[in-house]
Amino acid sequence: MALPAKSLASAAANGLRLVSVRNSSSQPKVALLGASGGIGQPLGLLLKQDPLVAHLALYDVVNTPGVAADLSHIDSKAKVTAHTGAAELHAAVKDADVIVIPAGVPRKPGMTRDDLFNTNAGIVRDLVETIAKAAPKALIAIITNPVNSTVPIAAEVLKKNGVYDKRRLFGVTTLDVVRSQAFVAELKGHDATKTVVPVVGGHAGITIIPLLSQTKPSTKFSDEEIAKLTPRIQDAGTEVVNAKAGAGSATLSMALAGARFANALVRGIKGDKNVQCAYVESDAVKGVQYFSTPVELGPNGVEKILGVTSYEQKLIDASVAELNKNIEKGVAFVKGK
Numbered sequence: 001m002a003l004p005a006k007s008l009a010s011a012a013a014n015g016l017r018l019v020s021v022r023n024s025s026s027q028p029k030v031a032l033l034g035a036s037g038g039i040g041q042p043l044g045l046l047l048k049q050d051p052l053v054a055h056l057a058l059y060d061v062v063n064t065p066g067v068a069a070d071l072s073h074i075d076s077k078a079k080v081t082a083h084t085g086a087a088e089l090h091a092a093v094k095d096a097d098v099i100v101i102p103a104g105v106p107r108k109p110g111m112t113r114d115d116l117f118n119t120n121a122g123i124v125r126d127l128v129e130t131i132a133k134a135a136p137k138a139l140i141a142i143i144t145n146p147v148n149s150t151v152p153i154a155a156e157v158l159k160k161n162g163v164y165d166k167r168r169l170f171g172v173t174t175l176d177v178v179r180s181q182a183f184v185a186e187l188k189g190h191d192a193t194k195t196v197v198p199v200v201g202g203h204a205g206i207t208i209i210p211l212l213s214q215t216k217p218s219t220k221f222s223d224e225e226i227a228k229l230t231p232r233i234q235d236a237g238t239e240v241v242n243a244k245a246g247a248g249s250a251t252l253s254m255a256l257a258g259a260r261f262a263n264a265l266v267r268g269i270k271g272d273k274n275v276q277c278a279y280v281e282s283d284a285v286k287g288v289q290y291f292s293t294p295v296e297l298g299p300n301g302v303e304k305i306l307g308v309t310s311y312e313q314k315l316i317d318a319s320v321a322e323l324n325k326n327i328e329k330g331v332a333f334v335k336g337k
């Protein structure tokens with residue numbers, strides 16, 4: 001909630017330290033952490049072009065001034081600021097409405113997303129530690145892998161700081177949706193821009209569950225088509241990692257997906273409720289604490305979790321044990337077990 005200028009002035013006059021006032025929804029600030037990276041740079045470009053973004057704060061441990069100078073020459077609305085290194089993180093996230101995090105290392109061929117845990121868990125923990133203090137009301141969208149674990153890590157850090165609100169923390173699974181829609185449209189000759197495929201579960205291997213039965217426009221798939229499409233969607237990240245042959249993982253399609261999700265969060269903040277799939281704390285599926293389903297986004301983040309009723313129940317059941325392993329690993333990392 002933003003305070004009117006008058007209250008801010010009188011609070012300051014009375015010597016009050018204003019710690020975390022969010023911008024008004026009319027001037028949204030988006031902070032991008034990991035802004036100089038393979039995802040960060042094109043995602044920064046797309047966010048700079050988003051007419052809803054008033055302030056784009058770019059944070060990274062390296063190269064932020066150059067990326068910011070470059071983006072700031074684009075004739076779109078968003079003001080761009082650069083913040084480099086831990087000492088400038090607080091300023092980057094302060095008053096942010098939305099914080100998008102692609103900071104961390106990507107996979108190389110032969111690695112699983114879980115192999116990134118040792119490096120990326122600490123990066124996410126430390127970033128969220130500062131967010132908890134400087135921007136406790138921000139909506140946080142985590143791209144950094146392994147998403148199945150980095151989201152519980154972020155939640156535990158926010159809980160430790162007494163500011164956790166399950167409606168405001170998201171694992172970004174939009175790329176799984178984007179891919180499913182692209183692959184289905186290609187197979188069926190649909191218009192990709194009008195094809196909708198929800199994807200539920202998590203963001204790794206068998207936890208990625210495309211609900212092909214709920215494709216819109218309503219589409220029939222043979223058993224053979226489902227048997228080919230499902231693993232292709234589940235392994236699409238690996239397809240890119242292998243094609244890039246050591247030069248990283250998906251960056252361009254992820255930038256598009258990240259920008260789409262950030263835009264959806266900002267629209268929600270502005271009162272334009274909309275539905276997106278995201279990995280959130282959820283009671284949609286029994287026996288697992290975090291699960292991606294379609295959720296309704298609004299001014300406070302998740303307004304409503306839309307459940308999953310689906311023909312893909314076997315896939316959902318099979319994902320639960322794997323997800324629980326990933327979640328427990330993230331929670332134990334913060335709790336020091």
Ligand SMILES: NC(=O)c1ccc[n+]([C@@H]2O[C@H](COP(=O)([O-])OP(=O)(O)OC[C@H]3O[C@@H](n4cnc5c(N)ncnc54)[C@H](O)[C@@H]3O)[C@@H](O)[C@H]2O)c1
Binds near residue numbers: 103
């Ligand atoms: N959720 C998804 O669907 C999805 C899709 C693609 C990639 N990813 C993940 O996104 C992450 C980033 O991928 P990438 O290709 O952009 O990697 P990259 O190596 O190209 O970029 C990462 C950036 O993070 C920065 N960074 C490292 N430590 C940091 C810290 N402590 N604070 C701020 N910035 C820091 C680096 O300097 C670099 O600029 C990886 O973990 C990757 O697995 C997730």
Ligand SMILES: O=C(O)C[C@H](O)C(=O)O
Binds near residue numbers: 107250
């Ligand atoms: O596959 C990866 O490692 C990156 C990302 O999670 C993806 O799905 O492309």
